[in-house]
Amino acid sequence: MGDRCLLIGVGDTVDPETSARVFGLVRRLKERPIAGVFDIVPAFTTVALHYRPELLGAAPFEALRAAVLERLAEPLDTAASAGRSIDIPVCYGGELGPDLADVAAQCGLTTEQVIERHMQSAHRIYMLGFAPGFPFIGGLDPALKMPRRSSPRTRIPPGSVGIARDQSCVYPLETPGGWNLIGRTPVRLFDPAADPPCLLAPGDRVRFVRIDEPTYQNLLEAQP
C-alpha cells in the first residue's frame, strides 16, 4: 500500500473467525515486533503495518515481507480474545433516535420490537476507525439489517447509536454520517486526556441497555 505501508490480507469475509485471526496476528506482531514498524492497524479482514523504510535496510519492502512471513511461519493463536463485557446505556427513539420509527417501518416491526432485538443482539466490536473511538460493532440481529441512509447527515451529535447493514455503531464525536440513528448514549467513548483514550476496544462484547430520557440527562450531566 504505497512505499511506507504493508497491508496483510487475513480473510475475505467479515466474521468472528476472521476477526480472531486478525487479532491473533496483531498479538504475534506485538510479541515479536519488527524494527521500523511504528503503527499496526487491524481492520475486519486485514492488518496494516505502517513502517519507516530507512530502518529496514537497502530493500525495505522485501525485508519487511520476509520478517512478516517469518512471524507467520508458526500457527497463530486464534483463540478469540476474551474481551471485556461492557454495558452501554441507550435512550431509544424520540429526538435522540430520530430514525427509530423509520427503521421499524422498513423492517416490518414495531419500535418496541426493534429496541428488544437491538438489545438482545450478540454485539462484538470488530474494529475502531472512521473517527477516534468509533466502533464497528458486528452481531446485529438479521431482522434489523438495512442499508445506510441514502443521504448522509452532515452533523450527527456525539453519543448517537446507529445501525446499518449487519452492524451497529456509536458516534464518539460530532461528524457527518449515514447510519440510521435509533438512540443516544450519555457515555463518552473518546477522551484524549484519558489513558486509554477509548472506552471500547476490538474484541469487546457490548450490551446496549435501555434507559429513559431523565436517566439519560442525569448521566450526561454527571460526566466531568
Place this chain on the structure above:
Amino acid sequence: MSGRIQVLKPGVQSQLQDLGRFGFQDLGVPVCGAMDEWAHRLANLLAGNAQDEATLEIVLMGPSLVFENATQIAIAGADLSPRLNGEPVAMHQRIDIAAGSQLEFGRRVNGLRAYLAVRGGFAVDPVMGSRSTYVRGGFGGFQGRALRKGDVLPMADFAGAFEPAAPLPAGCEMPSVEPGAVTPVRVTTGEHWSRFTPEAQAEFAAAVYKISPQSDRMGYRLEGPALQRADSVELISEAMSFGTIQVPADGLPIVLMAERHSAGGYLKIAHVISVDLSLMAQLAPQQALRFERVSLEEAQTLYLQREQRLAQLRASLGVTA
C-alpha cells in the same frame, strides 16, 4: 529563558503540526501532522531543532506575529513573501530575531504551505504523544484549533544561540511548484488497480486533474475524468495511508492527506510516493497535476536517497536529535 509570540492577525488556518500522532490509528485517531513533512523537517533543522518539534503550518495567507523575546527562526516550504519588521526576509536559512520584531507574510510567489520553526520549539503539551493540532477532534497543538487574533503562543526555553556550520547542501531545496504548470506526481499502483476497467487505467495515467476547491488537510478532491470500476463488489473497510488515492462511487479520485481517516472503504487505485507528497501539499486549488507510475522499488530508492540528504544536512548543521 522562554518566550512568547503575540498573534496580531491569525492568517488562514495557521496551526501547529509535528510529524504526526502515531500509535493510535487502531483506535481510529487520525495521524494529522504537517502536510509537507519535508518542509516541516527542513524548517526545524535550520532552526537547530529535532525534526519532530511542532512548527507553525501557514497556508496561503500568513499571520502577523510579534516576538516578545529574542529568538531564532527558520521558514521553509511555500514562498509567501515573509517580511521581518517590514523588510523581506530569506527563506530556508536561520533568521535571528530581536525582541519586539514583527513577522508578516504577503503575496504568494509559489507553493501553498510554509512552515515556521522557532528555536527550541513551541511550548504546548503533547496529547497522545504529539503536538499536532486535530481541529475536528478539538485537541492537540494550541488549544486544539487554528490561531486566532489575540492568541499568545508560548515558545520553549531558549536553547542557546544556534550557529549552523554550513549552508543548505545541494539536493535539500524545496521542489518548485509553478502555479500555471501541470505538476507531475509519481504514484505506485494500488491493490485495487485491476478492479478498474482498462479505459479507466489508461485515463488515470493520461489525464490532467485539477485540485478541487473542496480540498483540505484530510484529502485533495480531484476534478477530471471519472474512473469506471470493472466490478461492483463492495470493499470491506481497511487501513489507509498518507498519499492513498481512493475512488468513491462517483469515480473522481481523492488523494488522502495528513488528516485522513485511519481506515475506509473505497477502492485504492494508486498511492502518491512519499517524496512527492511534498509536491501535493504545495498544490493549491485549481492547480493541475498528472500522475506518473513508478515501481515500488523506485519509490523506496527515492525515499532512501532523500533521507540520506536530510541526514547529511543534520550532520552538517550539527543537529544531533
